[in-house]
Amino acid sequence: MAGDNSKITIKLPEPSLRRLPWYLAYVKLLKDRGVEYVSSTQISKDINVDASQIAKDLSFINISGKTRVGYEVESLVSVLEDFLGFTDVHKAVIFGVGSLGAALLQDSGLAQYGMNVIAGFDIKEELAGTFINGIPVYHVSEFEERQKELNAHIGILTVPVERAQETAESMIAGGVKAIWNFTPFRIRVPKHIVVQNTSIYAHLAVMFNRLNNLKK
Numbered sequence: 461m462a463g464d465n466s467k468i469t470i471k472l473p474e475p476s477l478r479r480l481p482w483y484l485a486y487v488k489l490l491k492d493r494g495v496e497y498v499s500s501t502q503i504s505k506d507i508n509v510d511a512s513q514i515a516k517d518l519s520f521i522n523i524s525g526k527t528r529v530g531y532e533v534e535s536l537v538s539v540l541e542d543f544l545g546f547t548d549v550h551k552a553v554i555f556g557v558g559s560l561g562a563a564l565l566q567d568s569g570l571a572q573y574g575m576n577v578i579a580g581f582d583i584k585e586e587l588a589g590t591f592i593n594g595i596p597v598y599h600v601s602e603f604e605e606r607q608k609e610l611n612a613h614i615g616i617l618t619v620p621v622e623r624a625q626e627t628a629e630s631m632i633a634g635g636v637k638a639i640w641n642f643t644p645f646r647i648r649v650p651k652h653i654v655v656q657n658t659s660i661y662a663h664l665a666v667m668f669n670r671l672n673n674l675k676k
């Protein structure tokens with residue numbers, strides 16, 4: 461059953477936290493198909509994660525299955541979305557509106573996961589005053605002033621690697637509390653700032669490595 465204290469108050473292990481969005485994507489599909497209940501065994505079969513692991517992961521959030529029928533799909537969707545913070549609106553700004561930054565501005569998928577990108581900032585004068593996907597792009601020099609109204613707590617970092625540290629610092633000076641870092645640079649930040657490094661290339665290395673192991 462869904463409870464009302466399902467927000468992130470519990471500290472669950474990171475591997476479990478990483479699996480929760482998979483469960484969510486899967487149960488959302490079931491919901492769209494009109495399925496009412498799902499068991500951990502069924503989830504396990506379809507997404508290839510051990511059933512006992514699923515039951516354990518879901519025990520961290522405030523939902524329990526019913527004997528024989530399993531979890532109620534609709535409440536599982538809403539409890540997972542709520543727990544993962546996808547129903548909150550996190551306001552974000554993007555620094556570096558180049559090929560990656562502009563692609564992220566185009567991505568409507570972020571909003572579905574609770575990330576509302578409200579502005580882009582770049583050093584290129586010609587980008588200032590333009591809009592991508594309806595989102596305004598400003599010159600970086602305007603950040604502090606704009607931030608008074610934007611009040612974004614998340615900064616998405618897509619500047620060239622050699623600009624990463626200084627840009628992270630100006631984001632923090634402007635009130636950003638969490639940085640989603642797409643650059644390959646390991647930025648240094650004060651302890652209270654959350655940093656999430658994301659690289660599609662890091663996943664490539666894992667894939668290549670597994671592929672090579674297959675050949676042996």
Ligand SMILES: NC(=O)c1ccc[n+]([C@@H]2O[C@H](COP(=O)([O-])OP(=O)(O)OC[C@H]3O[C@@H](n4cnc5c(N)ncnc54)[C@H](O)[C@@H]3O)[C@@H](O)[C@H]2O)c1
Pocket residue numbers: 555556557558559560561581582583584600617618619620621623627641642643644658659660661
């Ligand atoms: N994590 C990933 O999976 C992934 C994938 C592709 C690229 N990247 C990284 O993302 C970054 C951007 O890549 P790209 O291909 O979009 O580059 P790009 O050159 O197309 O875009 C970079 C943009 O940043 C702007 N910029 C430069 N200095 C700035 C500053 N101080 N403040 C604000 N904007 C500034 C530039 O004017 C440009 O528009 C690079 O660090 C790259 O290594 C990461």
